[in-house]
Amino acid sequence: TIALQHGAHRTGNRTDADMARWRSLRFGQFIHWGLYAIPGGEWNGKTYNGAAEWIRSWKEMPHEEYDKLYRQFNPVNFNPQQWAAQAKSMGAKYMIITTKHHDGFCLWPSKYSKYTIAATPWKKDLLGPMIDAYNKAGIDVHLYFSIIDWNHPDYRASLKNAADSAAGKRFQLFVKNQLAELLQRYPTIKGFWFDGTWDDSWKNDGAFSDELEQYLQSLHPGLVMGSRLRADEKGARHFDSNGRLMGDYEQGWERKLPATIEDVHGNDWEAVMTVPENQWGYHAKWTGHVKTVNEILEMLVKSVSLNGNFVLNFGPKADGTFRTEEQQLAAGIGQWMKVNGEAVYNGTYAGFEKQDWGYYIRKAGTDSVYMVVFNIPVSGSLRVKLPARTELTGASMLLGNTTLTPEWIGRNEYFLHLPGKTTDSPVVILLKTVTGENKDKGNFEKAK
Numbered sequence: 001t002i003a004l005q006h007g008a009h010r011t012g013n014r015t016d017a018d019m020a021r022w023r024s025l026r027f028g029q030f031i032h033w034g035l036y037a038i039p040g041g042e043w044n045g046k047t048y049n050g051a052a053e054w055i056r057s058w059k060e061m062p063h064e065e066y067d068k069l070y071r072q073f074n075p076v077n078f079n080p081q082q083w084a085a086q087a088k089s090m091g092a093k094y095m096i097i098t099t100k101h102h103d104g105f106c107l108w109p110s111k112y113s114k115y116t117i118a119a120t121p122w123k124k125d126l127l128g129p130m131i132d133a134y135n136k137a138g139i140d141v142h143l144y145f146s147i148i149d150w151n152h153p154d155y156r157a158s159l160k161n162a163a164d165s166a167a168g169k170r171f172q173l174f175v176k177n178q179l180a181e182l183l184q185r186y187p188t189i190k191g192f193w194f195d196g197t198w199d200d201s202w203k204n205d206g207a208f209s210d211e212l213e214q215y216l217q218s219l220h221p222g223l224v225m226g227s228r229l230r231a232d233e234k235g236a237r238h239f240d241s242n243g244r245l246m247g248d249y250e251q252g253w254e255r256k257l258p259a260t261i262e263d264v265h266g267n268d269w270e271a272v273m274t275v276p277e278n279q280w281g282y283h284a285k286w287t288g289h290v291k292t293v294n295e296i297l298e299m300l301v302k303s304v305s306l307n308g309n310f311v312l313n314f315g316p317k318a319d320g321t322f323r324t325e326e327q328q329l330a331a332g333i334g335q336w337m338k339v340n341g342e343a344v345y346n347g348t349y350a351g352f353e354k355q356d357w358g359y360y361i362r363k364a365g366t367d368s369v370y371m372v373v374f375n376i377p378v379s380g381s382l383r384v385k386l387p388a389r390t391e392l393t394g395a396s397m398l399l400g401n402t403t404l405t406p407e408w409i410g411r412n413e414y415f416l417h418l419p420g421k422t423t424d425s426p427v428v429i430l431l432k433t434v435t436g437e438n439k440d441k442g443n444f445e446k447a448k
């Protein structure tokens with residue numbers, strides 16, 4: 001291995017209570033909200049086909065025009081209690097809010113910048129009421145923070161000369177001050193979700209990112225921060241130059257999921273997902289495929305079955321309301337979660353061989369294994385293949401609490417026959433299993 005000062009400082013996952021809590025929550029809501037919601041992907045009658053929150057980078061969007069938008073930001077319909085109630089009914093257990101996206105506009109009245117909510121007609125802090133409302137609804141809040149800051153005069157993508165280096169140093173202090181300010185103003189937050197850390201100016205100063213992470217942990221012990229913050233001294237990101245994960249969980253799964261348990265290398269991880277193909281901030285005209293409730297549920301269940309968290313993104317409008325599609329998704333997901341959420345919360349990799357009908361999820365540290373069925377076979381019979389020396393002693397569908405009698409079909413395989421009625425939502429079955437050492441004679445004797 002390569003000797004590293006600023007690589008990973010830990011092998012294996014964090015085992016403390018704060019990380020166990022993050023791991024147990026499994027389902028989060030991302031919220032991208034800021035000035036980009038005003039144009040909503042459109043400018044002067046033309047549509048920006050990229051991500052709406054990147055419109056400032058669009059050549060048809062004059063920077064000075066974008067930078068005046070704060071003068072009209074006035075979310076008169078913003079109702080944080082409604083936001084929190086919607087998230088709670090959807091079944092989200094944590095929320096990640098953009099405190100400052102790449103454009104540098106701060107949703108809180110930072111004393112280190114003039115480009116904040118205080119300069120808008122709304123004037124008031126948006127983060128405080130939001131965090132309070134979500135916490136009151138029993139939902140943890142994490143703060144998204146972009147290192148890239150297109151508004152700050154000292155931001156440099158790369159440091160080419162002494163002047164750049166001096167600006168870079170001022171900018172690093174600005175970042176450190178704003179993050180400390182956020183922790184001081186919002187002490188109940190549980191973590192930072194860093195973004196915008198791919199430029200050379202950041203990548204080439206692994207020492208700073210390492211010291212910053214340790215500084216933030218010292219201010220707020222237990223803080224959960226993913227792998228996007230750090231670079232090691234050789235410019236490696238997410239995984240250090242010895243291939244070891246930096247940060248508390250792998251944070252690279254953006255609009256994509258791992259395929260198998262091998263893909264996550266035993267690390268904690270989180271996937272973040274947009275509803276349309278690639279829009280985080282509000283875009284007036286979604287084009288392309290808009291994901292359905294069942295598609296989102298499958299991504300959530302697949303993530304949990306592979307030991308990960310899943311975060312669904314919402315992009316509120318400039319006035320503070322959510323678009324109909326997002327309201328309907330939240331309601332549809334929540335309906336399923338009300339009955340089946342127990343298979344998601346505290347869910348972990350079951351250690352069973354994946355079957356075609358869907359996903360196994362083990363309730364952390366227990367013998368309770370859930371089957372979440374997305375593909376009901378034409379036979380209506382689900383093949384359940386258990387690890388060697390494991391016996392299936394019972395099964396029940398959560399919906400209607402219907403008991404299913406396993407039909408043993410040899411060694412450690414069983415059929416579960418679903419009752420005739422069809423359904424258009426994933427079916428969750430709770431399995432009761434016993435493992436070799438403490439099982440009765442049962443079927444293994446016959447099979448010998």
Ligand SMILES: COc1ccc([C@H]2[C@H](O)[C@H](O)[C@H](C)N2C)cc1
Pocket residue numbers: 032051053054195254272280
């Ligand atoms: C260059 O490709 C990018 C860069 C940044 C992103 C940002 C999005 O604006 C959004 O904030 C997402 C979470 N983040 C990775 C996405 C793709």
